[in-house]
Amino acid sequence: MKTAIPDSTVDDPRVRPELILGGNDFTTVTDKVAGLMERPRPPRAWYIAFAVSLALTGVLVAMIGYLVLTGVGVWGLNNPVGWGFDITNFVFWVGIGHAGTLISAILFLFRQKWRTSINRFAEAMTIFAVVCAGLFPAIHVGRIWLAWWLFPLPNQQQVWPNFRSPLLWDVFAVSSYMFVSLMFWYMGMIPDLATLRDRAKTKVRQIVYGIFSLGWRGSNRQWHRYERAYLLLAALATPLVVSVHSVVSFDFAASQLPGWHTTVFPPYFVAGAIFSGFAMVMMLIIPARQYFGLKDIVTMRHLDNMSKIILATGSMVGFAYAIEFFMAWYSGNPYEMFTFLNRAMGPYSWAYWIMVSCNVLTPQLFWFKKLRGSIPVLFVASILINVGMWFERFVIIVTSLSRDFLPGSWLSYTPTYVEILTFAGSFGLFFTLFLLFVRYLPMVAMAEVKSVMPQAHLEEGIHKGLGDYWGDMPQQHGEKGGHHRGGKS
């Protein structure tokens, strides 16, 4: 059944637009989403993408192997620039990992029902991004066989990590974020895994999905417990969304280095993280909805909403840049002033202006509804924003370190091929995990999507008395798409 998808991005305050279009009912949603994993083999494009990603992951492994066998001298780091690509990549990937839990926790508490179409996808992205992020601090320590010293484990040398160091807080912040996000993602998936189990045609699928669905039967009591747990987890995960990047910002802001030490860093880092995370979700979901036929589940309205969030957080980031600049002048501190002028006009000014044009100017396109509705614009902008956010971390880290208080200790930093290939390889790891996810797990939260469809609310509105327990509604009725009247009519 191919029907034109009606435009649900039209603003009419009298109506809450339908979130799921195309006359879908519960059955078609399940068929569409679960059907993707039940195909005997994925499309050829998946194999090509997987091969490329896997090859890149191989590059990552090779580069890490070379690093471990040779030492961090294979990187371009020097004294004073002791952090370069490694920590830039770490902050970049942690930032990407913010959208998932924001969508599943904070937007849940804000009753943003549209999040149901994209939350599973974004949460998976979050976890894979945090995996990539965790890699970099672990390998940048030099003697990585001692990386376990990051954890406060009792050992015979009586060596404890410095609990007063933000770097240690980072270990706790990132690992607890990782575990809670994983738990949230998995718990939310249980009803869907049970669906896959029930539909499974092979013994292996039955067993595997059966184990992971933890005996879910969909009883009233199970749903009741599930919803309770979801709310509590959302409330617990919300402070984590904020804390992770705040603690990451402490790594810099707790120092005394101009350009690092500034009080606005925590909220500004969080805004930047959400900004880049949403851009990454956008970048991934645009091809995904296209290739997997999910355009009526992830509709233009979803993209429109996401681009509004990108505009809001991007403007916050731009605002923070401006305030930092103003305060550098207002402080009357010559080192502060120098640092910011050096960023804009010094040897790394090219990176600074890439950052400004990608992060501040690009999202301003989203003031215009027409541009928010254009897939090519959204896609290109989301890539540019990711580029810009990577450069933001690069600018913060490298410009401040390479030009500190004493000109005698100034030194420039140029990455080596090992660093560049390691970074490229981390994308390989990310996409490998992601492609496995879209192949074996439901990329849309089926159960949650169904809960925001009109069929789930047969006691109210014009749907009253229509449809049945299974969510079947007369097709004619469903096809009215985005033009239902909410409330009474």
Added chain:
Amino acid sequence: MQRADITKDNLQLGARAAKVTWLAGAIGLVAIAAAVLLGLLSSDGGESFATAYLTAFVFFLTLALGALFFVLLQHVTGAGWGVVVRRPAEAIAGVFPLFAVLSIPLLFNLHSIYPWAGGEAASDHVLAGKAAYLNVPFFLIRWIAYFGIWSLMASYFRRTSARQDGSGDPALTIKMERLSAPGMVVFALTATFFSFDVLMSRDPHWYSTIYGVYLFSGSVVGFCAVLPLLTLSLQRWGRIQHAVTREHYHDLGKLTFAFVVFWAYIAFSQFMLMWYSNIPEETSWYLRRLSGPWSGFSLILLLGHFVIPFWLLISRGVKRRPATLAFAASWVLLMHLLDVYWLTMPESSPTSLGFSLMHVLCLAGVGALMIAAVTYNLSRSALIPVGDPRLDESLSFENV
């Protein structure tokens, strides 16, 4: 989901409003006159009056800023739940013209509030470097811009919404939504620089990039506390009794809770980073607040502005019962006052808390005039936006 029946509700403030307006207005004028008189009689060149007046002025003004933010937020998000409480917010945001007038005593006393405006500025090379920004004419230009912009924004959203009461035209909602987004940008800019000007420059050597966010977070906390108190008073007067339900109070309680935590997050970020780095030009500001009687005051702020309201408001029952919510909101409002006091006073009174009759008079004066203005604003249109296309959604709103 039952839509609340508001056909029997009294949606107008009626004749009683005029009485309250006049009475509160008279009390306010008398109190401010007494404060001015007391200031003229004192031997400190009006400094005690100026700082006390500044505290009261900023405290009440931040409530209005919080209200303006709330109105903008409702529109920019296209929120449905909050329609029935938007009118009181619009009324509170409508006091900016009054505050423009009330700022006259401040503007005459700039030299006793801000070191950069006084005589010692000339001999201070740090201040000389900032003179391009911190000088009286530019300060006045900015001041006029802030109050002009805020008055215009608040009046636009209040008037447009009132116009919709008659016509019910959904196009007006779309128009307000469109304008609220750039409105947010303007709000962020003006509120941030206002915070630098009005409070941060009290210690012109000191600076903090998060300061604007700090004052903003406190403003929204203060407003979130005032809104349920105002709505509850209206209901006690027999107005809008069915329109605003415990579901709306529950949400307002959640919002208060969220901003209490947000305030704590911002306050902690600023304090921790300055304490940790221990750079003398930054720690001086905190040193003042952590020595003498101010150290105990800071501790009260930590407990009273975060720990206690956190545990109070985390409970669902507290947010849903009018009596307990009113208590929690009053507490939070008092703490916001202490916060503003803590931001304002240590610069002029580092060794004592400096609380005096002057503060009582100024708070009573500015507060009473604000009540008069809010009551007047409320009496100008219906107490809920009866023409809002999302009114039904708000009336049938339930927390599930």
